[in-house]
Amino acid sequence: MHLMRVVIDVPVRINVGPIHPSTHGVLRLVVDVEGDKIENMEAHIGFLHRGVEKLLENRMYMQACPHMEKLDYFAPMSYDELYVAAVEQAYGIELKEKAMYVRTILLELQRIASHLASIGFLCNDIGQLFTAFMWSFKDRDMVLKLLEAATGTRMFYVNMRIGGLVRDLPPGFEDSAIELLDYLSKRIPAYEKYLEKNPVFMERNKGIGVISRDEAKNLGITGPVLRGSGVSYDIRKNKPYYVYEKLNFRIQVRNEGDNFARYKVRMLELRESIRIVREALKKMPPEGSAVGMPIRLIGPPVKNKITITERELPRGECMIYLVADPQRPYRAYIRSANFINLSAIEEMCKGQRFADIFSIIGGLDMVMADVDK
Amino acid sequence: MKIDKNELLAKVSEMKRNGFDYLVAITAVDYIKTVQALYFLRNLEDNKDEVLEIELLPDNPSLPTIIHLFKGANWYERELSEMFGIKIEGRNAKRLLLEKWDGKAAPLRKSFAWNAPYESSD
Numbered sequence: 001m002h003l004m005r006v007v008i009d010v011p012v013r014i015n016v017g018p019i020h021p022s023t024h025g026v027l028r029l030v031v032d033v034e035g036d037k038i039e040n041m042e043a044h045i046g047f048l049h050r051g052v053e054k055l056l057e058n059r060m061y062m063q064a065c066p067h068m069e070k071l072d073y074f075a076p077m078s079y080d081e082l083y084v085a086a087v088e089q090a091y092g093i094e095l096k097e098k099a100m101y102v103r104t105i106l107l108e109l110q111r112i113a114s115h116l117a118s119i120g121f122l123c124n125d126i127g128q129l130f131t132a133f134m135w136s137f138k139d140r141d142m143v144l145k146l147l148e149a150a151t152g153t154r155m156f157y158v159n160m161r162i163g164g165l166v167r168d169l170p171p172g173f174e175d176s177a178i179e180l181l182d183y184l185s186k187r188i189p190a191y192e193k194y195l196e197k198n199p200v201f202m203e204r205n206k207g208i209g210v211i212s213r214d215e216a217k218n219l220g221i222t223g224p225v226l227r228g229s230g231v232s233y234d235i236r237k238n239k240p241y242y243v244y245e246k247l248n249f250r251i252q253v254r255n256e257g258d259n260f261a262r263y264k265v266r267m268l269e270l271r272e273s274i275r276i277v278r279e280a281l282k283k284m285p286p287e288g289s290a291v292g293m294p295i296r297l298i299g300p301p302v303k304n305k306i307t308i309t310e311r312e313l314p315r316g317e318c319m320i321y322l323v324a325d326p327q328r329p330y331r332a333y334i335r336s337a338n339f340i341n342l343s344a345i346e347e348m349c350k351g352q353r354f355a356d357i358f359s360i361i362g363g364l365d366m367v368m369a370d371v372d373k
Numbered sequence: 374m375k376i377d378k379n380e381l382l383a384k385v386s387e388m389k390r391n392g393f394d395y396l397v398a399i400t401a402v403d404y405i406k407t408v409q410a411l412y413f414l415r416n417l418e419d420n421k422d423e424v425l426e427i428e429l430l431p432d433n434p435s436l437p438t439i440i441h442l443f444k445g446a447n448w449y450e451r452e453l454s455e456m457f458g459i460k461i462e463g464r465n466a467k468r469l470l471l472e473k474w475d476g477k478a479a480p481l482r483k484s485f486a487w488n489a490p491y492e493s494s495d
Contacts, residue, residue, distance in 0.1 A: 046471040054480055054487050217417065220396045220445025231417060238420050308424075321411065323402055331481075335398040335413075343448040372471065 011039045016357070018047055024121070024361060025368020027342075036353045041346050048372035056332045061087045062162070064329075069156045071336065072370045075114040077147070077157050078107055078313040082320060084160040085241070086309035086332070090324040091162070098288035099164035100242040105177070105280050106150060106159075108273045109143055112184065114314035115266045115273075116140040118365040119191065122263060125362030126204045132195060139187055146180055149173060164292025174281055181274050188270055195263075205260040209348035209360040212257055219344040222337050223316020224269065225364060227253050228261035235312035247279050259363035266365075304330060313337060315365055338370040375426050378436065384425060385412065385439050392416040393423060396439075399449035401457045403482045408434050408457060435460040456481040 011032040018028035028044035052071065056064045068083040069076035081103060088095070095103075120136035144154050150169055151159040159166045195201045211219065216229035226233060234251040236244045252268035254261035305324045310317060316337025323330040341364050348360050376384050397413035412425040427436070436453075438461050440446045450461045451470040458479030472478070478485060 044468075046469070049471045051480055051487075054485075058487055217395050218444050220443065233417050308422075317397075319398065319413075321398075321400065321402075321413075331402045333398070333400040333402075333411075335400075339448065340398075340445060343445065347444070 010034050014354070018044065024366040025371070027361075027366070027368055027371075029345075029357065031349075031354065031357070033354055036355075038349050038352050038354060038357070041349045041357075043342060043345055045342065045368070045371050048369050050373070052373045053332060053334060056329050058328065060328050064332075065158050065160065066156065069158060070369060071334070071373065072313070072315065072338070072367050073155065074117050074367055075110050075314045076155060077110045077151075077159070078114075078311065079318070080158060080160045081107060082309065082311045082313065082318055083332075084162060085311065086307060086320040086322045087162060087324075089307045089309050090305055090322055093163050095163060095242075096288060096290065097243075098285055099290040099292065101280055101284040102165060102169055102290040103160075104242045104244065104247075105169075105277050105284070106147065106165075108276045108280070109147055109177075111273050111314045112270055112277075113140050113143040113147070115270050116143070118266055118314075118362075119195075119263065121365070122205075122359070122362035123195070123201070125358040126201065128198070128201055132191065135187075135191065135194075139184065142180055142183070146173075146176060149176065161292030164290050166291070168290050177277065177281060181278055184270070185274055188267065188274075192267060202260070204356070204359045205263060205363065206258060208259040208352060208356050209363060210256070210258045211344065211348060213255075215347070216257065219347060220340050221316075221344050222340055223313070224262050224265040225316065225341050225344075227251065228265045229257040230255040233317075235310050235317050239310060241311065243280060243283070244276075246283065247276050249276050259359050262363045262365075315367065315370070316341060334373060336370045336373060338364075338367050339373070342366055342371050374423060375428070378427050378429065381412075381425070381427060382437055382439065382442075385414070385442055388414055388423065389442055392418055393421075396443040396445045396449075397422070399446060399453055401453055401459060401481075403431070403457065405431065405483055407431065408459065408482075410434075410436055410453070410459065412439075429459065433460065434458070435462055437461075438463040440464065455479075458482060 011034040014031045014033055016029040016031060018026055026047040030042045031038055032040040052067055055067055064083060065080050068079045071079050116136045117140050120133040123132035148154045150173055151157040211229045213230040216226055216231055230253060232251050232253045237251050249272045252265050252272060254264050307322050310319045318337055319335040321333040345360060349357055393414040393416045395415040395417050397415050399412050401408055401410045408429045408431050410427040410429060414423045436459055438450055448470060453459050454461050455469055455472045
């Protein structure tokens with residue numbers, strides 16, 4: 001009798017993707033596992049690379065906004081605003097106070113919508129699909145409805161204009177915003193109660209993908225991922241723009257550096273964003289208009305003027321290094337938060353179990369369109 | 374801050390010792406006569422930023438790697454070499470990161486026609 005011998009090379013190489021490993025976009029991971037433990041991992045990106053930076057060099061300033069929005073389809077307005085702010089800085093255009101308040105309010109509402117989606121996706125990634133995912137998407141939709149009332153569209157707004165916005169806030173916006181914020185303030189403790197008492201959620205997030213404080217700095221990660229590793233840095237506080245200086249809020253930091261800390265930072269930031277919107281609505285001057293310039297070529301252009309614009313987007317710090325030229329950018333470099341955060345995944349996954357990859361991707365809150373640019 | 378290519382490693386490690394321990398980004402701008410490489414460093418404690426600018430000649434430019442100082446430089450350096458054709462000394466990436474053709478095109482250089490069809494030489 002012959003016994004069949006099967007020899008398996010250790011470690012075993014497993015391919016994940018390049019279809020969505022979950023709901024974040026097209027990503028391929030090549031993972032070497034020994035048993036269930038990840039020995040090594042390589043991330044293959046670039047499937048959504050469409051050369052946005054090159055496209056921007058060939059679009060007039062306002063034509064580029066729709067391209068910017070598609071970089072991060074969970075926070076399109078934030079990216080739109082980043083680009084418009086860069087152009088405003090290059091041309092030395094000051095905003096009216098009313099426009100600053102309206103932008104701050106809309107950006108924070110966008111952050112709320114984005115963080116809610118990220119919590120839903122985290123639950124989706126770890127197999128807790130229904131309750132929390134449905135809750136967060138229902139609540140996100142309510143925020144989107146409010147943004148729709150303010151801008152006219154549900155997702156890709158293109159409502160920023162040089163020097164302000166397309167239109168003023170509609171009548172009754174303030175009341176419906178406060179009603180929504182009251183509702184969300186009650187919902188957030190409900191999420192925490194549901195998720196943090198759930199043993200599956202806790203097991204799959206606590207102590208997973210740990211990045212220490214020094215490691216986080218060395219890897220250059222940003223946003224809630226950086227703050228989850230104990231580094232207190234937020235552009236809204238450290239380099240305040242618009243009216244953030246006048247508003248009362250705190251940078252939320254957790255020291256654990258694991259996936260749970262990243263989730264918790266987002267939860268705490270939701271509360272801070274609600275506070276910011278409430279206060280900004282109260283302090284916003286009732287008179288005046290927030291409308292910016294119509295779409296046309298603006299001002300006498302400055303050849304090769306260089307500006308750096310930084311903003312705290314929901315997924316982390318993004319920066320535009322803009323070399324301005326007449327009519328269109330000579331070069332616009334976009335530092336995207338997701339690109340640098342995803343580059344840390346190989347470091348985070350080492351030594352973890354195979355199934356933890358998906359919690360880690362959920363905790364990083366990936367949008368692949370932003371990674372590939 | 375304008376520096377020379379040969380000073381890069383010494384300057385970055387000196388700045389890292391002086392608290393600039395966060396690498397924001399690495400990129401480049403093609404000014405046709407020169408290619409300018411940019412290193413954005415940040416001091417998180419003191420909230421200070423510094424940009425290192427290095428002028429390179431447009432033909433076969435190269436830069437030393439700083440990955441031993443900042444792990445975050447990994448993908449930035451690979452992006453730089455693919456998009457600008459700047460060779461990173463001390464690194465040989467096994468495969469391309471963003472590009473899916475042959476890696477010889479350097480699409481963000483001004484000589485690359487953005488709307489013309491590109492034929493791979495392979």
